[in-house]
Amino acid sequence: MTRILVLPGDGIGPEVMAAALTVFDALGLSVELDHDLVGGAAYDAEGTPLPDRVLAKAHAADAVLFGAVGGPKWDGVAYDLRPEAAIIGLRKHLDLFANLRPARVFDRLADASSLKPELVRGLDLMIVRESTGGVYFGEPRGIERLPDGTERGVNTEVYSTPEIERVARVALDLARRRQGRVTSVDKANVMESGLLWRRTVQAVRDRDFTDVALDHLYADNCAMQIVRAPKQFDVVVTGNLFGDILSDLASMCTGSLGLLPSATLGPVDADGRRPALYEPIHGSAPDIAGRGVANPIAQILSLAMLLRWSLGLEEPATRVERACEAALARVRTPDLAAPDLPTVGTREMADAVVRELGL
Ligand SMILES: NC(=O)C1=CN([C@@H]2O[C@H](COP(=O)(O)OP(=O)(O)OC[C@H]3O[C@@H](n4cnc5c(N)ncnc54)[C@H](O)[C@@H]3O)[C@@H](O)[C@H]2O)C=CC1
Ligand SMILES: CC(C)CC(=O)C(=O)O
Numbered sequence: 001m002t003r004i005l006v007l008p009g010d011g012i013g014p015e016v017m018a019a020a021l022t023v024f025d026a027l028g029l030s031v032e033l034d035h036d037l038v039g040g041a042a043y044d045a046e047g048t049p050l051p052d053r054v055l056a057k058a059h060a061a062d063a064v065l066f067g068a069v070g071g072p073k074w075d076g077v078a079y080d081l082r083p084e085a086a087i088i089g090l091r092k093h094l095d096l097f098a099n100l101r102p103a104r105v106f107d108r109l110a111d112a113s114s115l116k117p118e119l120v121r122g123l124d125l126m127i128v129r130e131s132t133g134g135v136y137f138g139e140p141r142g143i144e145r146l147p148d149g150t151e152r153g154v155n156t157e158v159y160s161t162p163e164i165e166r167v168a169r170v171a172l173d174l175a176r177r178r179q180g181r182v183t184s185v186d187k188a189n190v191m192e193s194g195l196l197w198r199r200t201v202q203a204v205r206d207r208d209f210t211d212v213a214l215d216h217l218y219a220d221n222c223a224m225q226i227v228r229a230p231k232q233f234d235v236v237v238t239g240n241l242f243g244d245i246l247s248d249l250a251s252m253c254t255g256s257l258g259l260l261p262s263a264t265l266g267p268v269d270a271d272g273r274r275p276a277l278y279e280p281i282h283g284s285a286p287d288i289a290g291r292g293v294a295n296p297i298a299q300i301l302s303l304a305m306l307l308r309w310s311l312g313l314e315e316p317a318t319r320v321e322r323a324c325e326a327a328l329a330r331v332r333t334p335d336l337a338a339p340d341l342p343t344v345g346t347r348e349m350a351d352a353v354v355r356e357l358g359l
């Protein structure tokens, strides 16, 4: 039987996960769920944010549904034991190199964006973020004490040709099934890793994807362009750090960070299996955790991506997405509060989605 590993994590993670599972239950699919600890919850219980047991289950599962990890409680913990090491570790161990972060504006939510409705209405932007390399993983790293008693913090941005090629292929291939345009984002003007990024993406396009239009932007300009005219973009492909930042930025085109799901995909193996993890792009939101007010839509849409990408269940995936849009036309969590609509909590939002599933 198909098996999904469910890892709620910390802060609002368990709250939005419970909401997504309410929707999952309502679909009545014959899929087995296995729940386990990750992040700060696992660190507190077992002294490690990513127990070997959980990693083994993640390898064996058909897909992982992940909530969020982290929080101020663990600020003093060493990086390799911090809650965030769980998501970084899962990406690395499962070789989940392509993090797909779609920012779509639901018609009824165009007014909820921080930008003018006409700038965002109809927006369908796909950010493809490389997620197993770059400065989050590069060596050397650390904080060292210098002879004069001051300290120096070091992180290293590293990308190799194969790492860039494989994520470029994912982005170019996706564009083929969309509007046929990719924008590659780097800082080639000041960073050698960026120059290699730019040359390599261009070479992949020129060799195998001549039907796809490719252009290049510096990351600072791209951030400005996303706010100025987001609809100019189709697929954006970029490294780990820029993709992390630009996707949070893009979320506000849609109205809230609480709306953006993601899929993180690994390489397809000889048996046609592809490791994959699905999670909202937001974090554990400690400032609102425990109050039952978090927006669960990003987590629910992550479930929809899982159904489509890992289980091939296109129809239920589309049904969940449509139900989210319909529910948002009726009720809102506080992050998207509208004067003419009732403001509800996480659980009520999930119930509203279930009501719209049309089962
Ligand atoms: N993949 C993961 O597990 C991630 C973990 N983190 C971790 O999460 C913790 C908090 O990080 P922050 O910088 O505060 O980022 P965050 O994404 O958790 O929150 C940023 C802001 O957005 C709001 N927000 C986020 N999700 C929301 C939702 N579903 N509904 C309504 N409002 C929402 C929060 O209340 C907060 O004001 C840190 O420990 C960080 O390392 C951050 C990003 C991703
Ligand atoms: C722990 C961080 C790298 C997570 C994050 O901000 C993200 O993946 O968006």
Ligand SMILES: [Mg+2]
Binding pocket: 244, 245, 248, 281
């Ligand atoms: Mg982030």
